[in-house]
Amino acid sequence: MKEIRILEIKESIFEDNNRDAQRLREQLKSENTFLLNLMSSPGAGKTTTLVNTINRLKDKLSIAVMEADIDSDVDARTISETGVKVIQLHTGGMCHLDADMTRQGLRGLDAKGTDLVILENVGNLVCPAEFDTGSTKNAMILSVPEGDDKPLKYPLMFQISDALLINKIDTMEVFDFNLDLCVERVKKLNPDMAIFPVSAKTGEGMEAWTEWLYREVKGE
Amino acid sequence: MHELGIMYHIVEQVLRVVETNQLSEVEAIVLQVGELSSVVPRYLHACFPAAVDGTILENTKLEVEILTANGICGGCGKVYPLLEHSRMCPECQGEELEMISGGEFYLKEIRAY
Numbered sequence: 307m308k309e310i311r312i313l314e315i316k317e318s319i320f321e322d323n324n325r326d327a328q329r330l331r332e333q334l335k336s337e338n339t340f341l342l343n344l345m346s347s348p349g350a351g352k353t354t355t356l357v358n359t360i361n362r363l364k365d366k367l368s369i370a371v372m373e374a375d376i377d378s379d380v381d382a383r384t385i386s387e388t389g390v391k392v393i394q395l396h397t398g399g400m401c402h403l404d405a406d407m408t409r410q411g412l413r414g415l416d417a418k419g420t421d422l423v424i425l426e427n428v429g430n431l432v433c434p435a436e437f438d439t440g441s442t443k444n445a446m447i448l449s450v451p452e453g454d455d456k457p458l459k460y461p462l463m464f465q466i467s468d469a470l471l472i473n474k475i476d477t478m479e480v481f482d483f484n485l486d487l488c489v490e491r492v493k494k495l496n497p498d499m500a501i502f503p504v505s506a507k508t509g510e511g512m513e514a515w516t517e518w519l520y521r522e523v524k525g526e
Numbered sequence: 527m528h529e530l531g532i533m534y535h536i537v538e539q540v541l542r543v544v545e546t547n548q549l550s551e552v553e554a555i556v557l558q559v560g561e562l563s564s565v566v567p568r569y570l571h572a573c574f575p576a577a578v579d580g581t582i583l584e585n586t587k588l589e590v591e592i593l594t595a596n597g598i599c600g601g602c603g604k605v606y607p608l609l610e611h612s613r614m615c616p617e618c619q620g621e622e623l624e625m626i627s628g629g630e631f632y633l634k635e636i637r638a639y
Contacts, residue, residue, distance in 0.1 A: 310553060313543060315633045319532060319557075322539055400531045432564055433528040462564075 323437055327405035330440030334412075340523040341408075341423045343441035345463060348429030350449040351473045353381045355506040356426060360388045362516040367421040367523060372411045374403050374428050381426060391415060402433035405440040422523050431456070435463040443522055445469040450477050454488035461495050469500040471515055476505040529569035533577035539633055541581060549638040554587040556635045561595040561609055562628035595628020 318324075334341050346352050360369055370391040373382040382394040393415045397403060403411075408425060417423050425441060427434040446467040448456050451474060457464045464470070470492060472485065485503060492499055500518055504511035540555055559567055567590045574588045595608045599615035600622030606615060608628065614621055 310637055310639060311549075312635055312637050313547060313549075314635045315539075315543065316635075317539070317633050319536055319539070319631045319633055322535060401528045402531070404531075404535075436528075436564060 320436060320438075323404045323406075326409075327438035327440040330405050330409050331442065334440070334442060337418060339417060339420050339423055340443070341412075341425060341439070341441040342519070343425045343427055343434075343439045343444045344447070345427045345431070345434045345444065345467070346429060346447035346449070347431045347452060350429070350447045350452065351506050352426050352429065352447055353384055355447060355471060355473060355504070356385060356424060357388055358506045358509065358512055359424075359516055359519065360385070360390055362512065363422070363520060364388065364390060366520065368419070369422045369424065370415050370417050370420045372408070372415060372423065372425045374407075374411075374426060376400070376428060385426075391420075397428060401428055401430050402437045403427055403439050404437045408439040408441075422519075431460040431463050435460070435466050443468045445471065445519075447471045447473050448488075449473040450475060450481050450483045453481070454484045454491070457488065457491040457495055464492055464495045464499070467496070467499065469502065469515070469518065472501065472503045473506055475503045475510060476508050529565060530573040530576065532565060533570060533573040536633060537577045537581060537583060540583065540636055543636060544582065544638070547638075551639045552583055552586045552636055553639065554589055554637045555583070555633070556589045556591065556637070558591045558593055558630055558632040558634045560593045560628040560630035562625070563631045565631060567592065591634065593627055593630050595625065597623040597625050597628075599623055 344352055363369060371385050372393050372395055373385060374395045374397055375381060376397055379394045382392050385392045393411060395411045425439060444467045446463055448470060489501055492501060502511055502515040504515055544552060559565055570590060571588060578584050578586060596605055597608045598605050599620050601615060601620030602618040604615055604617040613623060
């Protein structure tokens with residue numbers, strides 16, 4: 307008769323990925339590459355914001371982009387028009403990227419020597435927040451049409467982000483969006499969040515955001 | 527649908543334990559899932575056969591323990607189950623709260639030979 311053993315593990319399921327992400331973060335630091343993980347729901351304007359951001363910074367920094375998508379390359383094509391290096395990552399049905407997929411993407415991108423790599427994560431406010439990609443900083447976009455209650459509904463994403471862009475402020479009058487209330491809700495979850503109301507379309511507010519990003523990349 | 531990806535992670539984690547401890551067979555894997563964690567136990571069960579396919583865990587059982595989401599009231603300090611009371615303190619009706627459990631997602635233990 308075989309004897310049964312109980313092995314107590316008591317380890318967080320996300321622990322493995324967290325450790326891997328930490329290794330990647332340290333490696334990137336030693337290579338002087340800043341990895342920005344950009345997250346939002348679908349349609350919040352990630353790609354438009356990215357194009358605008360790249361155009362403002364590409365003369366000052368060497369930039370490359372990783373586009374994570376379940377199965378398309380429309381965003382990668384749009385980004386490639388800015389002239390920066392871009393790679394498309396297909397997650398094959400998965401709703402997020404983990405540290406290992408990010409590492410593979412960086413390898414495919416041949417990102418060594420790049421100042422700033424931007425990872426456009428899968429459009430989703432839930433899962434990407436749970437998987438540390440190994441990024442240096444996390445930024446998220448919330449767009450005005452989505453509503454000012456999103457911090458209440460998706461608190462984790464707001465807790466783990468370092469910067470929040472509130473996009474499409476040019477549509478504020480059409481939608482019932484209370485900017486002050488939204489900021490108050492965000493600050494309650496994350497007092498250190500840097501918040502930038504912007505319109506990636508008209509360019510309003512983009513200066514402050516790109517200045518913040520530039521300073522972070524330069525370690526100022 | 528992130529349960530499948532998560533399940534692959536869990537299987538990898540368990541297989542490492544199997545190797546380290548030179549186990550011949552795993553009878554059960556026990557997970558702990560908080561009520562307010564973002565994983566759905568039913569989907570974990572649904573994904574499990576695909577994740578263990580071709581591994582020595584093909585005949586292993588998956589058990590999921592649910593942990594209640596409790597909060598502590600910011601007003602009167604009462605600890606209460608959040609879902610049952612819709613995040614409102616049953617003592618003082620306050621809505622200020624700090625979550626003290628319910629977000630867990632752990633590999634608790636494995637039973638093996």
